[in-house]
Every structure is written in C-alpha cells, then in structure tokens.
Amino acid sequence: MPGLFDTININGLKLKNRLVMPPMATKMATEEGEVTEKHIKHYTARARGGVGLIIIEHTYVSKDGQMSPGQMGLYDDKLIHGCEQLVKAIHREGAKVAIQLTHAGAKASREITGKQPFGPSDIMPPKGSEAPRPLTVPEMNAIIKSFGEATRRALDAGFDSVEIHGAHGFLLCQFLSPYTNKRKDEYGGDMIKRLLFPLEVIKEVKSKLGRNTPLFYRYPGDDMVEGGLTLNDAKLAAPHVEKAGVDVFDVSAGLSGSGHERFTQQGYFVPLAEGIKQVMKVPVIGVGN
Numbered sequence: 690m691p692g693l694f695d696t697i698n699i700n701g702l703k704l705k706n707r708l709v710m711p712p713m714a715t716k717m718a719t720e721e722g723e724v725t726e727k728h729i730k731h732y733t734a735r736a737r738g739g740v741g742l743i744i745i746e747h748t749y750v751s752k753d754g755q756m757s758p759g760q761m762g763l764y765d766d767k768l769i770h771g772c773e774q775l776v777k778a779i780h781r782e783g784a785k786v787a788i789q790l791t792h793a794g795a796k797a798s799r800e801i802t803g804k805q806p807f808g809p810s811d812i813m814p815p816k817g818s819e820a821p822r823p824l825t826v827p828e829m830n831a832i833i834k835s836f837g838e839a840t841r842r843a844l845d846a847g848f849d850s851v852e853i854h855g856a857h858g859f860l861l862c863q864f865l866s867p868y869t870n871k872r873k874d875e876y877g878g879d880m881i882k883r884l885l886f887p888l889e890v891i892k893e894v895k896s897k898l899g900r901n902t903p904l905f906y907r908y909p910g911d912d913m914v915e916g917g918l919t920l921n922d923a924k925l926a927a928p929h930v931e932k933a934g935v936d937v938f939d940v941s942a943g944l945s946g947s948g949h950e951r952f953t954q955q956g957y958f959v960p961l962a963e964g965i966k967q968v969m970k971v972p973v974i975g976v977g978n
Contacts, residue, residue: 700903700936704741711976712744712789722762724771729778736782745788750839754792763839772846787850794860795821810871814858815945840897852905858944861887868917888933895934903936910961911942939974
C-alpha cells in the first residue's frame, strides 16, 4: 500500500508526496483581490516545509461572488500577473500548486459587493448576512462562464491545477444542499436536479483545463444542519460528480465551513473522507485538524 511520502500521479500531475496543504483563507489580498508580498512569503514558507501540493485559498471568480475583505480574486486579467509571481515562488521551493475557485452566492455580503446576495432560492445559509434573492437561469449561465474564465486565467498564471469549491455553504453547495435549494425548476427538487448547476460548472471548468490537467473538487461530506445534506446523500451524489470529470475529491463539511461546534477532535473529517472513498475510484484528500 502506498505511504504518505510516496509519489502519486494524478492525470499527468506528479506530486513528490501525498502531503497536501488545503485551501485556508489568509485575508492578505488587496482591496481588489490582488496577490501581495505577504501571500508569497506565507506560501513559500509552507512549500519549503516539504508539502507536495499547495491549494491556494478560496478565490472569487466574479466580483459579486466575494465574501470577505482581503479575499483573493481571479475575476479579471489584471490579476494574472500577481498569481504568476506566487506560482513561480512556490515552484522554486519544489511544490506543485493549485488554486481554489469559488463564488459565495448567498454568503456574499451587500457591504462587500454593493448588491443583495443571491442563491438558488431565498433561504439564507448559516452565517449569511441577509436573505438572498433567487438566481435567474441567465445569471447562472453568466456565473458558469466566470468559472471558465477564471480557470483560463489560472492556467495563464502557471497553476498546475484548479479546485472548484463545492462545499462550506458557498454557491455550488447551496444548490446541492436540500437546506438551501428550494427551487421548483430543473435546478431544484431531487438530488439529481440539485446537482445540475454544479455539474454545469464542472463541465465548463473541465473544458478549459483540457484532458491532461486534473480537476480537484472541495466536496461536502455533510452539511451538519438539520434538513441538510448527510453523508449518505453525499455518497449517492459523489459518483455523478466523479463521472462529470473530477479527478480528486477534497472532502470537507459544514454549511458554515469548519467553524462548527463539532469540529474539535483530531481528524474530524476523516470518517467523511473514508465514507466518500468507499464509492470513489479517484483519490480522496482528508482534511481537518
């Protein structure tokens, strides 16, 4: 059986070991979402420590998808140069690097974006700032394209891969979760219908990556709220996500991210990662303390 320090090849991406630094927000970006020197120092220090892969923190794909001040963005070509400098610095230390792409959806704040937040329906996720309005299908299509454009920018900057953020109550998770998705159209209802929007985002991102660049997906193992996605639900949905072209599942949980009161034990997400691995053929990343 392979060990933690053995190499692994994921769809053409060879990692020197199986240690992954998962995406963790630093709030070091400029007001426009630009990479700063603090970012470069922070991530190169982690790369120097010997990790095989670093996944850069959640990075918004359009300005209406920003959640917090200091969050990185990749919504415009002007942001490519800073990302390129970050990638080069990490590569010099011998690590591979991916970037996590996200849209906050109903977790966005009017204070940040200047707009009422929006989501699949008018249900506010935990830690939301105000009740969202439901997205129209044309708006959803525009967001899908923004994920594709952000992927193109990531490749232009030299990233080895991208990760789609489909967990923690962000927009794609809001569509999958029965807690936040109460739509009556083709994007709401049973699990297959709730999966439709995330699958369309995956298809768009995969088309930009091509066949020889792996796609990572931050996957929700459990919403941790009554009426939300359970591990059993997540196991039923996971093969559909894999079939859509995801090469690695990065398993996390919680509609409000890792701030849930249950997340206090060592390796608190490991049972969820084990559960998802039972129905997966592709690699699974375990995270959490």
